[in-house]
Amino acid sequence: MTLDHRLDAEYEELRRTVEQFAHDVVAPKIGEYYEQDEFPYEIVREMGRMGLFGLPFPEEYGGMGGDYFALCLALEELARVDSSVAITLEAGVSLGAMPIYRFGTDEQKRTWLPKLCSGEMLGAFGLTEPECGSDAGGTRTTARLDPETDEWVINGTKCFITNSGTDITGLVTVTAVTGRKPDGRPLISSIIVPSGTPGFTVAKKYSKVGWNASDTRELSFDDCRVPAANLLGEPGRGYAQFLRILDEGRIAISALATGLAQGCVDESVTYARTREAFGRPIGDNQAIQFKIADMEMRAHTARLAWRDAASRLLHEEPFKKEAALAKLYSSEIAVTNAREATQIHGGYGFMNEYPVARMWRDSKILEIGEGTSEVQRMLIARELGLTG
The missing domain is CATH 2.40.110.10 (Butyryl-CoA Dehydrogenase, subunit A, domain 2)
Structure with a gap:
């Protein structure tokens, strides 16, 4: 028996497609939307045409026939460039449409899911x-x-x-x-x-x-x-239903946080190669190299955590603890990576024209939304048999 953590061809094709979309479509436009506090309708429409909002839903409801793992792959790639776009997809799918798919009647599914899957409508x-x-x-x-x-x-x-x-x-x-x-x-x-x-x-x-x-x-x-x-x-049963939805959503948020953490690495590597100080690129300095190496280590580990939780979900195995672990770790390292990326960029990291400034501002909410870090620690402790 062999254990292979590599993506199969279908998942890898999806990842690459979303990666290209994020860099070619999202990256050039999102800064202006962000600074003007405007919702990016044009980008969301394109995401809908790509089928991203229908990734984990059956084709009979207008979905792409994929799974939750596919959704998380897309979220990570989007968040490497921008978290506003990623959270719009995450909330629209895992929080807006998924409750109807998981718990709705046939009529409710037929009424709402086709438009939600196409991105024509948000829930x-x-x-x-x-x-x-x-x-x-x-x-x-x-x-x-x-x-x-x-x-x-x-x-x-x-x-x-x-x-x-x-x-x-x-x-x-x-x-x-x-x-x-x-x-x-x-x-x-x-x-x-x-x-x-x-x-x-x-x-x-x-x-x-x-x-x-x-x-x-x-x-x-x-x-x-x-x-x-x-x-x-x-x-x-509404409370129990939404606890299930939140457990799943924490995997999605973990993927999003991992994307932000990796985006901080991407931007820092590019900056360290091109920014010169004292006559040479700052990336030649071991202090900068070590910072970026630690950032990459955190993002890699977070990716393993959310993928493990997602795999358990897909195989219908218990995943509550693993989802909490992934959400807790990835959200906290996203904050750390954003802080370090800002430090590497120096004064430019405090300027909104640089993506790391946006990542720094976006990272903190990841330790709060869909269950605070404190709640995740409570859930993990309970799953370990610690009560009281």
Whole structure:
């Protein structure tokens, strides 16, 4: 028996295709979008035409017939150039469309997935709330079923929701308390809310430190009514469903973080070869060489971690711990690599015209979004049998 970590021909072709797209299409344009806080509709449309939003979904729903590993490969290559574009794809697929694919009825899948897979429409994932943060089980948004109209009536607020307010956003799947267990704990369900539904208000974009070319907003629901048929999955199982979605999403975020970390290496190698100080390239200095060597070591190790977690997912093996390990490690080394890349670039690293400045600003959120580093450590400890 042999163990081969190399990509097969199909995966490698995808990786190369996305790599070329990132360098030829994303890199020349994204800086302007980023500095103007504009959503890159043109780039997203091209990603849709390439089939990136449909990578892990079956062809019967308009997908590419690929898998989650293929999605993560694409995310890593995009994030080597820009994280705003990568997070738009990640959230649109793993958080927007995947819950419908995993838990939706046949009718829900036929209704929503074709447009989500084509990139014609974006979906969003409404979980986080202003007063709950990492405590997703503390959901305060409520939904009651009106028996006279057979509609869910939703009230509450969600925050930090990616892809929720673009011109092509078509739906947000929200978690809401729909009842109580005998011991008083909430029953949380998931409900699909189409964009433009009366009572559903999307706030203006946040002013963010990073990810400036992605869409992030607060959402509010004031007696927002949707049909009872918009329930996603089993009633009272919304929390469990989204925990599964978050486990998968952490692999995707790990791939994205790995891409950012590798992008820092790419930019630092190029700069070290061309930037001269005291009559020679700074890359001739051992101090710079060691910094970049350590950066490459971190990115390589992070790649092994997310690929291991993704492999376990594809083989239907337990992957919760491995996903948490990958997300924790890759997000923290992305921050480290971004800091070191900025240091290598010196004053130029503080200038927004250089990609490493954008990477530095984008990296920190990776230790927070889709489960903070502290939450990942809790999950790992629990999987090791440590409770309390």
